[in-house]
Amino acid sequence: MVKVYTVAGCPWCEKVKKYLASKDVEFEEHDIERSKEDAEACRKLTGIEGAVPVTTIDNENYVLDFDKEQLDKLLCL
C-alpha cells in the first residue's frame, strides 16, 4: 500500500493526494502532526525532521516534495 505522510494545511500534500487519486493510486494518509509514530517513521525515512509530503511504497524508497516525475518513477505510473 502506498503511504503519504502529510500535515494539515500543506498545499503540496494536497497536490500529491490529488495527483495520486487522478492516477487511481490507492494510498493511506498519515498526518505526522497527529501521530508520533508516523512522525518518527517519516523522519527515519528521509532523515529530515517534519518535512512533508513524503510518498513511499515500501518504507524504503520515497519521494519528498510534489514532484510528478519522481512520483511516476516511484510508483511506475
Add this chain to the structure above:
Amino acid sequence: MNIYDFTVKTNRGVEKNLGDYKGKVLLIVNTASKCGFTPQFKELQDLYMTYNDKGLEILGFPCNQFAGQEPGTNEEVQNFCRLNYGVTFQIFEKGDVRGETAQPLFKYLTAQKKFEGFDENHPIAKPLMEALQKNFPEYLEGDGIKWNFTKFLIDREGNVVARFEPTTNPSDIAKDIEALL
C-alpha cells in the same frame, strides 16, 4: 504590566509563563506558516546557536494571518512544507498577532514599540509594500504587526528595547543582541 506577566502555550500545548525567562535576553518573533520560502528562519536559528549559551532565547509564534501572500519570494521554489523548519528554539502555539483577535502578548509588544516604517533598502521592502497596499491596506495603518518576522528584543530586565520589521534580517540584529548580553 510586564512581559513576565504573560502566559502562552507551546506548540505541544504546554502552558509557559514568560516569567520563566527572567534574566534572559529574548527575541520574540511572529514566524510564518510552515510552507514557503522563509530564509529568516535559518538566520534566526544561526543567532540562537551563536548566543543561546550566553543567555539568548528566541521565542517563535507562528501565525497564519499573512499566509499565502508571501511577497517577492521567487528566488527559490520549494514544493514541500517543513514543520518549524527544523529550528531548535522554542515555538509556541499558532495564533493571531494583529487586530482584535491578537494574542495579548502581541498587543502589549506593539503598544510598547510602535511601527516606524520599513527599511526601504531591503529587497523585500518594495514587494511587501505593494502586497500590503493591494491585499491588506488596513494593515499599514497603526502600530500592529505588518507581516511575518517582526522581531521584538527584550533585555534581561524584561524591557522591550527594540522592534525590527520584516525588512531587518535577523543577522543584522546580532550587534543589538550582543549589547544586551
